[in-house]
Amino acid sequence: MAMEYYRPTTIKEALQLYQQLSYAGKNPAYMSGGTEIVTLSRFHLFQAASLIDLTHIPETRVHDVDGNHLVLGASLTLNEISEKNGFPLLAVTASRVADHTTRNHITLGGNISGKIIYKEAILPLLVSDSLLLIASFEGLKTVPIHAVFHKEPHLSPGEWVVQVLTEKNAVDRPFFSVKKRKIDVIDYPLLTLTAIKVDGKLRVAISGLCDFPFRSVAMEQVLNDPSRPVSARIIEALKVIPGDVRNDWIASAEYRRFVLQTTLEEMYAALGGM
Numbered sequence: 001m002a003m004e005y006y007r008p009t010t011i012k013e014a015l016q017l018y019q020q021l022s023y024a025g026k027n028p029a030y031m032s033g034g035t036e037i038v039t040l041s042r043f044h045l046f047q048a049a050s051l052i053d054l055t056h057i058p059e060t061r062v063h064d065v066d067g068n069h070l071v072l073g074a075s076l077t078l079n080e081i082s083e084k085n086g087f088p089l090l091a092v093t094a095s096r097v098a099d100h101t102t103r104n105h106i107t108l109g110g111n112i113s114g115k116i117i118y119k120e121a122i123l124p125l126l127v128s129d130s131l132l133l134i135a136s137f138e139g140l141k142t143v144p145i146h147a148v149f150h151k152e153p154h155l156s157p158g159e160w161v162v163q164v165l166t167e168k169n170a171v172d173r174p175f176f177s178v179k180k181r182k183i184d185v186i187d188y189p190l191l192t193l194t195a196i197k198v199d200g201k202l203r204v205a206i207s208g209l210c211d212f213p214f215r216s217v218a219m220e221q222v223l224n225d226p227s228r229p230v231s232a233r234i235i236e237a238l239k240v241i242p243g244d245v246r247n248d249w250i251a252s253a254e255y256r257r258f259v260l261q262t263t264l265e266e267m268y269a270a271l272g273g274m
């Protein structure tokens with residue numbers, strides 16, 4: 001059976017389509033850049049009978065400052081975000097995802113909402129305590145990213161991300177962002193680490209280490225513990241990784257832990273200890 005394609009131009013229309021297609025048994029899914037949907041479909045790992053393309057809804061294309069927040073629409077592509085550079089940490093981190101041609105299609109909303117585990121664009125949002133504007137059948141709601149994202153996004157059926165809001169004073173903080181690959185070409189990350197310093201304390205988010213991107217309270221407590229030297233903090237941080245370290249075709253768990261250790265040393269060199 002051919003997949004049906006819909007292109008709503010309002011938030012309300014997208015939600016109504018989702019409801020109607022669900023009732024009609026047409027198993028709808030939202031779509032933004034389509035890169036993951038195409039990739040997973042090739043391996044029969046993505047099942048939907050109908051697609052609702054969100055990229056023609058004006059609110060999802062916004063790149064603007066509104067009051068105290070930088071507002072980024074979920075349909076902005078990673079290249080658009082990098083070129084506009086309104087959020088330098090996000091711009092740099094996004095610029096290392098995939099290759100330039102693919103980044104013309106990958107969107108902010110798709111990267112943070114997808115099934116593929118890396119989701120590198122979420123790291124700057126986690127350390128900046130960004131908010132998500134979510135469209136739901138009850139209306140629009142603005143929620144902290146930490147309320148929605150634990151290992152993966154937890155959205156109810158039919159809900160979707162319209163925008164990401166980040167406080168203006170959070171987007172210009174000094175930052176550290178590095179992507180380590182197995183070999184220095186375009187690839188999924190062995191480890192991607194982003195960090196900022198707020199009120200003298202480091203905030204750190206990591207992708208590629210575990211099966212999910214994360215920002216860990218326990219790890220930040222250790223990394224910010226002024227009673228220990230930096231070298232001891234790093235050793236302690238390795239003990240509180242919030243999941244199993246990946247052991248795969250890119251690298252062994254042992255090597256990933258070693259890379260985390262050296263990357264944390266680089267982070268302290270860049271941002272300073274306390």
Ligand SMILES: Cc1cc2nc3c(=O)[nH]c(=O)nc-3n(C[C@H](O)[C@H](O)[C@H](O)COP(=O)(O)OP(=O)(O)OC[C@H]3O[C@@H](n4cnc5c(N)ncnc54)[C@H](O)[C@@H]3O)c2cc1C
Nearest residue numbers: 030032033034035036037098107109110111113119120161
């Ligand atoms: C060759 C290649 C290399 C890549 N390398 C990397 C890499 O190194 N690091 C990395 O992090 N990523 C990488 N990616 C990107 C990643 O794997 C996904 O393909 C991409 O992030 C999906 O974005 P998209 O806009 O195309 O989403 P889509 O394919 O359109 O959607 C992906 C999923 O998100 C859902 N979705 C889309 N938009 C929304 C929304 N606004 N609200 C709620 N749900 C939504 C869809 O229903 C679907 O389930 C790579 C992709 C490719 C093709």
